[in-house]
Amino acid sequence: MHFHLTEEQTAIQDAVRGTLAGAWPIERLHAFADGDDDFDRTSWDALMALGLGGTLAPDSGMGLLDAALVCEVVGEAAAPGPLIGQLLAVAAAACSDNGAAKSHLETLASGEKVATLVHGGSAFVPCARAADFFLIVDREAGVRLVAAVDAAIEAVKAADRSRPVSKVAIPADAGETLFAASDPMTGRLADAALVLVAADALGGAQKVTDMSVAYAKEREQFGQPIGRFQALKHQLAHMALDVEPARALLWYAAYAWDAGLPDAPRAAAMAKAHLCDIYVRSTRAAVAAHGGIGYTWEYGLHYWFRRAAFDRAWLGSPAAHRARAAVLAGW
Amino acid sequence: MDLSYGEAAEVFRTEVRAFLSSRWPPAADLRGADLKAFIRTFRAQATDAGYLYRAIPKIYGGSEQSVDVIKAQVIREEFARARAPMEVGGNGMNMTVPTLLEKGSDEQKDLFIRKTVSGDYIWGQGYSEPGSGSDLASVRTKGELSPDGKKWIINGQKIWTSQGMQSTHMFMLVRTEPDAPKHDGITYLLIDLDQPGVTRRPIRQMTGEEGDHTFCEFFFDNAETPVSWQVGERGQGWYVSRTTLKHERASIGGADGLGRQFAKLVELAKEVGRIDDLIVRDKLAQIEGSVLSHRYTSYRLFSCAAAGEDPGPVALMMKLLLTEIGHEMALLAQDLIGEHGFLEPVGAGGRGNRGPRGPEKWLDQIMGSLGNSIAGGASNIQRNIVGERGLGLPRDLAMSGER
Numbered sequence: 227m228h229f230h231l232t233e234e235q236t237a238i239q240d241a242v243r244g245t246l247a248g249a250w251p252i253e254r255l256h257a258f259a260d261g262d263d264d265f266d267r268t269s270w271d272a273l274m275a276l277g278l279g280g281t282l283a284p285d286s287g288m289g290l291l292d293a294a295l296v297c298e299v300v301g302e303a304a305a306p307g308p309l310i311g312q313l314l315a316v317a318a319a320a321c322s323d324n325g326a327a328k329s330h331l332e333t334l335a336s337g338e339k340v341a342t343l344v345h346g347g348s349a350f351v352p353c354a355r356a357a358d359f360f361l362i363v364d365r366e367a368g369v370r371l372v373a374a375v376d377a378a379i380e381a382v383k384a385a386d387r388s389r390p391v392s393k394v395a396i397p398a399d400a401g402e403t404l405f406a407a408s409d410p411m412t413g414r415l416a417d418a419a420l421v422l423v424a425a426d427a428l429g430g431a432q433k434v435t436d437m438s439v440a441y442a443k444e445r446e447q448f449g450q451p452i453g454r455f456q457a458l459k460h461q462l463a464h465m466a467l468d469v470e471p472a473r474a475l476l477w478y479a480a481y482a483w484d485a486g487l488p489d490a491p492r493a494a495a496m497a498k499a500h501l502c503d504i505y506v507r508s509t510r511a512a513v514a515a516h517g518g519i520g521y522t523w524e525y526g527l528h529y530w531f532r533r534a535a536f537d538r539a540w541l542g543s544p545a546a547h548r549a550r551a552a553v554l555a556g557w
Numbered sequence: 558m559d560l561s562y563g564e565a566a567e568v569f570r571t572e573v574r575a576f577l578s579s580r581w582p583p584a585a586d587l588r589g590a591d592l593k594a595f596i597r598t599f600r601a602q603a604t605d606a607g608y609l610y611r612a613i614p615k616i617y618g619g620s621e622q623s624v625d626v627i628k629a630q631v632i633r634e635e636f637a638r639a640r641a642p643m644e645v646g647g648n649g650m651n652m653t654v655p656t657l658l659e660k661g662s663d664e665q666k667d668l669f670i671r672k673t674v675s676g677d678y679i680w681g682q683g684y685s686e687p688g689s690g691s692d693l694a695s696v697r698t699k700g701e702l703s704p705d706g707k708k709w710i711i712n713g714q715k716i717w718t719s720q721g722m723q724s725t726h727m728f729m730l731v732r733t734e735p736d737a738p739k740h741d742g743i744t745y746l747l748i749d750l751d752q753p754g755v756t757r758r759p760i761r762q763m764t765g766e767e768g769d770h771t772f773c774e775f776f777f778d779n780a781e782t783p784v785s786w787q788v789g790e791r792g793q794g795w796y797v798s799r800t801t802l803k804h805e806r807a808s809i810g811g812a813d814g815l816g817r818q819f820a821k822l823v824e825l826a827k828e829v830g831r832i833d834d835l836i837v838r839d840k841l842a843q844i845e846g847s848v849l850s851h852r853y854t855s856y857r858l859f860s861c862a863a864a865g866e867d868p869g870p871v872a873l874m875m876k877l878l879l880t881e882i883g884h885e886m887a888l889l890a891q892d893l894i895g896e897h898g899f900l901e902p903v904g905a906g907g908r909g910n911r912g913p914r915g916p917e918k919w920l921d922q923i924m925g926s927l928g929n930s931i932a933g934g935a936s937n938i939q940r941n942i943v944g945e946r947g948l949g950l951p952r953d954l955a956m957s958g959e960r
Contacts, residue, residue, distance in 0.1 A: 227627065228559045229853070229860035230868070291558060439948045454951040459944035460937070466948055470871045471878055474853035475846065481558040493849075500846035548842035549835070557823060557832050557841070 229477070235295055238278075242299040245272050250305045255529060258306060259387035265340070265356030270307045273300070274337025282317035282418070283335065290418055291480035294425035298476075301429030301537075304388040304529045308353040310422045311343030314415055315361040318369055321411055322404035327371045330359070341371075343419060344396070345541050352536075354379050354392035362396065363415050365407065372401030386536040388529050414483070417491050419541055420498035421479045427505035427537045428469070428476050430530045434512035435465040437527070441516055458515060465511050468504045475500055492554040499544035499551070505534040560856065566627050573635040576606055581641040596642050597675070608632050609644050610674055613654060617670035626862045647720060649673040649680040653728055653747075656800045660745075660789045669726075669747070681718040681750065683729025683775070684798070691938045693730075694739050694795055698777060700731035700746060702784070709733075709746055709787065711754070711780040717932075721757055721773025724750055734792050745794035747786040754780030764924045765901070815882060818922070819848045822886050822893075829893050829916055840889050847882045851875070870947030877939040880929040887926035890919040 231239075249272035258266055280286050281293045293313050300309055316335050319327045333339040342357040346364020354360070360377060362370045377396045384390035405411045439462055442453030452458055479497035482490035509531040513520040520527045538544065562570075580602055587595065603609045604620045611629065613619020622628075636643050644650055654673055657666050672678040689695040698713025711731055718724065727748050734742030750757070756776040789797040823841060826832040854871055861868040891898060897916040930936040944950045 227562050227856070227860050227863060229856040230864070230866065439950065442950060450954075451951050453944075453948075454953060456937075456941065456953060459950050459953075460940040462948055462950065463940040463943040466870065466943060467874055467877060467881070470869075470874060471847075471850040471854040473871075474857045475850040477558065477857070478849070478853040481560070484558075496842070496846055496849060499842070500850065503843075503846075545839055548839050551842050551845075552838040555823075557826075557838060 229474070229481075231295070235292060238292060239295050239299055241276055242273070242278070242296050243302070245276060246299065246303040246305055248272070250303050252526060255304055255388065256524075256526065259529060262381075263356075264306070264381075264384070264390040264392065265353050266306045267356075269305055270337065270340070273305070273307070273309070279312055279337045280316050280320075280335035282313045283320045283331075284317075285320075289480070289484035290421055291477065291484055293418075294421055294476060294480045297422045297425035298429035298432075301426035301533070302433040304430065304433075304533055306353065306389055308340065308342035308357060308389075310419060310426070311341045311353075311357070311361050312337065313422065314343055314363065314419060315341035315359060315371065317418070318361060318363075318404050318411070318415055319371065322369075324371075324402050324404050327402045327404050330371070334359070344394070345419075348540075349393050349395070350382075350391040351394040352386075352389045352391050354394050355381065360394070360396060360401070362401075363412070363419060365413060365416050368403060368407040368409065369405040369412050369415055370401045370403050372396055376400040386532045388533050389536065391536075413491060416541075417483060417494035420494040420547070421476070421483060423537050423541055424476050424479065424494075424497040424501035427501040427534065428473060430533055430537070431465075431469045431472075431501070431505045431508040434509050434527060434530050435462070435469055438462055438465060438512045438515040441519075461511060461515055465508055465515075468507060472501055472504055492551050495547040495551045495554065498541065499547040502534070502538040503544050505530075506538050509534045562627050562631065566631050569628055570631045570635060573608060573632055574639075576603070576608070577635060577639040577641055581639050584640065600642065600644075603641075608636075613658070613670065613674060617666055618674040619670075626859065630859065645674065645676040647679060648682045648728075649678060652682060653680045653726075656728070656745075656788065656797065659800050660797050662785070662788075664785060665747070665788065678726050679720060679724045681715075681721050681724035681727040681773070681775070683715040683718065683727040683748075685715065685717040687714060687716050687774075691935050694743065696730050696732055696743060698729070698731045699735075700733040700744055703781075707784055708781045709744075709784060711746070711748065711777045711782065714774065714776050716772075716774040717760070718757075718773045718775060719771075721775065722759055724773075726750055727775070728788070730794050730798060733794075737792060740795045741792055743794040744791050745788045745797040746782055747788065748780065748782040750775075752780060754778050763927070764921060813852075815848050815851055815879060818883075818886060819845060822890060825890060825893050825916060825919065829895070829897075831893055837889075837893070844882065844885050844889065847878070847885065851878050851882060854878075870943065873939075873943050873947045876934060877936055877943065880926070880936055880939075883922075883926040883929055887919075887923040891923050894919050 246269065249269040278296055281288045281296065282290065297309060312334065316331065319331045319334060322328065330339060334341055339358040340353070340356055341359040341361050342351055342353045344351050344360045344362040346362055346367055351360065357374050360372045360374060362372060377394050377400070380393040382391065382393050442458055442462060443451055445452050453462070476497050479493035482493045509527065513527055513531065516525070516527060519525050580599055600609055604618070607620045607622050610619035611622040613621065615621045633643065650673065654670055657670060669678060673680065684693055686696055686698060689697070698711065698715060700709045700711050703710055713731070715729060727750055729746050729748060730743050731746055732742055733744040736742070754777060756778070757773045760772040760774055762771060826837055826841065831837045855875070858868050858872055894916040898920060900915070900917040902918045902920050903914050941953065945952050
């Protein structure tokens with residue numbers, strides 16, 4: 227049995243973490259959050275230079291778990307860019323019979339062309355203004371790849387400053403159909419999207435927990451570090467108790483998808499619901515643990531708070547996924 | 558990742574299955590047999606085959622196998638599948654034997670291990686006292702040497718002793734150096750409970766249960782034990798009690814109980830006609846998120862143990878998680894049973910009539926979930942452990958000495 231990360235997987239995470247530490251320091255996040263861009267080419271290129279774009283291509287030798295590990299670190303850094311859409315677009319194009327879509331495979335895998343994920347029916351799309359393609363994944367309608375020039379994009383003031391959305395209208399007949407609704411790949415891509423959002427949530431929840439623990443060790447009140455006080459110690463313990471066990475839930479969901487297990491769709495729904503709940507809870511607790519400083523714009527906890535709210539609502543609420551999980555369990 | 562155990566383990570599994578099918582008959586064939594004698598023989602055979610008492614040397618009645626968490630897991634799974642008995646359970650196997658193996662004298666090993674393994678000796682744990690709960694090192698039960706220096710004379714009280722009414726022996730912490738610093742004045746003693754100086758009394762707990770399988774309190778009035786039954790150095794008992802269990806402890810079995818209980822909770826929701834209630838479904842799925850997280854985390858711990866790697870702070874969290882999830886399940890169960898909660902469960906108090914048990918049987922679990930938050934390290938202490946050892950937060954100033 228092997229149910230912990232391999233050395234290679236740990237090395238992938240370390241490489242992504244190191245790359246983002248260089249290309250996406252907190253100062254850049256601050257500047258980006260106060261600006262009007264919805265994309266950061268420098269950090270995107272740095273990430274893509276690691277060759278991760280094709281992680282979900284069937285011949286990559288990697289899989290959804292590896293992709294999830296990357297998305298976890300991206301979530302941790304609150305890095306911009308539609309990585310989830312990019313990874314899924316490569317997977318979709320590679321597995322599809324559609325020749326037109328396949329012709330974009332190379333530029334998508336290299337990151338030269340940017341694809342963002344559109345949740346079927348949603349008007350809001352992250353990084354829409356920078357995207358070359360929209361990958362529409364809709365369990366009811368199938369999977370389509372649409373050139374961005376075919377869509378109407380309207381900039382809005384977005385709440386998640388690390389991954390801003392635009393309002394997008396896409397004509398119903400635009401683009402290439404990669405999979406029909408009845409094709410198993412449609413469900414698989416939708417499930418993979420859930421797992422990758424859950425991974426982003428895991429990374430963010432772990433990040434704000436780590437920030438809170440570090441702050442509690444260094445901040446002094448009444449002549450001692452506040453982490454010594456049991457009330458706060460227990461609050462921080464609760465944050466860790468939320469996040470750390472849920473890591474295995476995410477791993478299982480990714481593993482089940484990679485192995486094609488029958489419970490993969492349900493595991494994906496459970497992971498999305500559970501991790502996104504935890505992310506919101508963790509960021510709230512982190513602000514409380516920090517006190518006043520945590521409530522300031524400058525300190526930056528709100529970047530993860532906003533991202534948590536986005537992840538929670540994106541692709542369906544925890545309640546919606548739990549309702550699906552209940553049906554899938556035959557309750 | 559790969560949740561299979563590998564080819565070698567499957568070969569081993571076939572071997573265990575063959576053994577079980579030849580030695581442990583289906584339940585129907587056991588009717589009318591002298592079950593106790595049969596189980597004793599079976600355990601001996603299973604030990605000879607190397608399946609039971611793996612961490613115990615052959616001279617003390619074990620099978621002396623090298624540590625192999627995968628094999629141990631396969632054995633647990635196959636024995637459970639065949640409904641065959643594993644080792645004798647209880648404090649003796651979990652606490653006394655590992656402690657003696659690591660810190661006991663040859664005489665103590667000879668005297669106690671074989672009879673504990675056979676189930677002849679049943680051990681009570683003499684740690685808790687009235688007034689010393691989580692502050693375990695504050696024990697006050699006194700141990701004084703007899704004038705000839707050959708015996709310890711024990712006076713005081715111990716409480717919350719599991720299986721106390723059945724226990725034949727106790728391992729206990731007593732204060733022998735009243736003037737020494739708190740953690741350095743404690744000695745670890747073994748004692749025969751069948752003597753005039755020992756009085757035991759069952760504790761009736763909130764579930765209503767009272768009797769052989771629950772808790773006792775013990776009173777010691779000039780009770781005696783030979784000095785040769787002292788484990789480790791005089792005054793070093795605290796450190797003896799810290800002896801850790803290194804043997805094949807990682808088990809994914811621990812998570813199965815929670816999963817089974819969750820399945821029963823879903824059944825309860827169906828039974829009381831609430832499974833289509835959207836709120837109930839949502840709450841069930843919320844709880845299941847935690848149940849599955851716990852299960853897969855136990856896979857993670859097992860996998861790390863098999864590979865000899867450190868899983869990190871998550872290992873410190875399992876007891877607290879189990880408690881919290883049990884609590885969540887109990888809350889939902891309480892809502893689901895509704896008016897059935899007005900009824901005392903059949904069999905409660907140890908003297909109820911046997912009969913069909915309705916949804917009110919969940920009251921046992923509802924109250925039992927509270928017991929978990931106290932027993933084996935109270936939840937608030939567990940949170941301290943997660944915070945201090947897991948997250949590296951500074952220790953509470955009030956806690957002095959080693960913990």
